[in-house]
Amino acid sequence: MLDDDFLRQVEQHRHEFFAFVQRTVWDESHAEDVFSAAILSAYEKRHRFCANTNFRAWIYKFLLNKCYSVNRRQAHVSLAPDEALAIADTQAHVVPDVLEDPDAFMEYCDDKVVTALGHLRIEERACFLLRSLGGYSYQEIATITEIPKPTVMTHLARGRAKLRQKLHHYACENGYVPRTAVDDAKGAIDERS
């Protein structure tokens, strides 16, 4: 790949790549350094890129690797609890009232989405961002992250469940009243009357 082709293709997606780095590194202030290091590293290895393959996905590999190494060095600032969530439990983390009216619910926690994302483990976050921001298939995510496809699915399910759980927590802190609580209150009033 020629130097100019490389730069042109990266520039085409640079905002998306940068956003991914910003949301994947634990300390956002490292995003610029990580982004630069990843792009320069990809540039040095550009002759290894196979033509007719996905350039974006190839760049994501470099971005992710750099994010991993920076996060490893910054492990102490991680917000992510080192908890393993059983797949069956991911359903339990879907708080029913959140799905009653997602828009109303989000009014209470919209500003906490990025904070909630910070509580996901890096693999969960990477899989979630590659899926939701990058629009990659499970197989493509597996290739980028170099982890098996079933594990990608697991990380994705856990990441989504944790995200909702955290958002629910923030929403409640901001005055959101869970439906179950409303029902309980109604029940108490009915009983009294």
Next chain:
Amino acid sequence: MNAHDPLDIQAYRDGELPPDRARQLEATFDATMKARLAAEDRLEQRIVSRIKAESSPCPDSLWRDIGLRIEGRRARRFSRRFVSYMPIAAGILIACGLFLWQFYPGQARAVEIPVDFTQDISQFRQSVSFAGDLPAIQQRLRQEGYDVRIGDIAVCNQKHAHYVELIGADPVEIDGKTYPCIRLSFTCCGAPVVTYVIKGAEARASMRFSPTPADVNRVVQDRDGYRIVILSPHPLEAVESLFTAE
């Protein structure tokens, strides 16, 4: 609802199930499940929008800096390559020089054949390693792969009023190496005449006869791939008219 595998549901939502499996799964969904899936999609949509909104674009200054660093690396790589290739280039040049010196049929490797007419005629006769008459010498020439015909000496003598005598033939050997050249020794009117028959363009170009004293006559004939160099202090017309290519 709980009967569904969570990973199956997720794959269905993400459009990752094969169409048959997706249809099969869809058939089991009740209205509640459908509403729930729609709400999950909506929730994720909101989450993603928020993530996008909170992500700042890649700063132009950062992108310019990356561009400059790539330019710098490009320049450094070029100079590094230039320096690292210099020994290789020098090696190639030396190899080419050696090759030309060894194999190029030019000035690179001239063979110096000493010309000496200081010895007397009896020493000259003794210096010949293969002596014989004309048929014997002619046969020797053929055996050595020289298709050069030596003409009728008697006719030649009569024509030029000289007395030519063929003495012998010697392969030219210098420092133990045999060259594609054969020396024919004659006498003409009692004076020594040497004739070098050189075969092939390469040998022709590289053979030198030196030093050729000022009082030594020299005739060079090129005939069908052979160079015949005739040298003698004596006039050469009788010997030079003897040779024809076969």
